[in-house]
Amino acid sequence: MTRRTIILFAGLISIMAGGPVTEAVAAPARTIDICHGYGCAFRSRLDLGLGDDRKLASIMAAGRATPEAERKAIARAVSYFEKRAQQVTGVRDQPRSEFGASKIRGQMDCVDESTNTDALLRYLARRGLLRHHKVEARDSRGFLLDGRYPHWTAVIRAPDGVKWVVDSWYAPMGGAPDIIRLNDWKQRGVLDSGALN
Structure with missing residues (x-):
């Protein structure tokens, strides 16, 4: 059901009940599950309302x-x-994962970080807020046998077809993520931040 349909439906109910239509009735919050505790061991519900939308x-x-x-x-x-x-x-x-912090609420590994960032990017896309990029599937690098620890990231694709990572694992919560070309990111070791944005 679209937002306009919800508003019209709420308006019809309100008119039948004799009251005014308000935006608060018509615009439900959008929910994103925040992964944390390493490997999405825990999920906390984040409701994004009108203030967040704006x-x-x-x-x-x-x-x-x-x-x-x-x-x-x-x-x-x-x-x-x-x-x-x-x-x-x-x-x-x-910032980064601390070994031994698994199953600690609020602490995030690259799986949590990339899942959360991917959820945000898809939210922005659904809201029509991404004009120049499409959200791609998350990607990874490293598989131990190549001497690198596995590491995950969210990915976007630009109009020219170049894929970019949006990797928030390196910064403390609320810091700016690394946004670099996927091909460059793939070559790095897990501890190499690519803060080139």
Whole structure:
């Protein structure tokens, strides 16, 4: 059901009941499960309401001109989103994964980080806020036998077909993610941040 249909339906009910139509009745929150505890051991519900919609739309509006500008806006949107995620987990995730922190609420490994970032990117796409990029499937690098620890990231594709990673694992919660070309990211070791954005 579209937002307009919900508003019209709410309006019809309100008129029949003799009351006014309000935006609050017509616009339900959107929910994203925030993964944490390593490997999505825990999930906390984040409801994104009208205030979040407006904030994210404002952030993404700054990136309308070019794909490069949109990637910078995506970095700011991820920072905002992670601050909101902190409100529901109650913990500020540290940068990178700490060995031994598995099953600790609020702490995130690359699986949690990439899953959460992917969920945000898909939310932005559904809201029509991504003009220059399409959300791709998450990707990984390293498989131990090549001497690298496995590492996951969210991925977007630009109009020229180039894929970019949006990797929030390196920064503390609310920090700017690495946004670099997927091909460059694939060559790095797990501890090499690619903060080239």
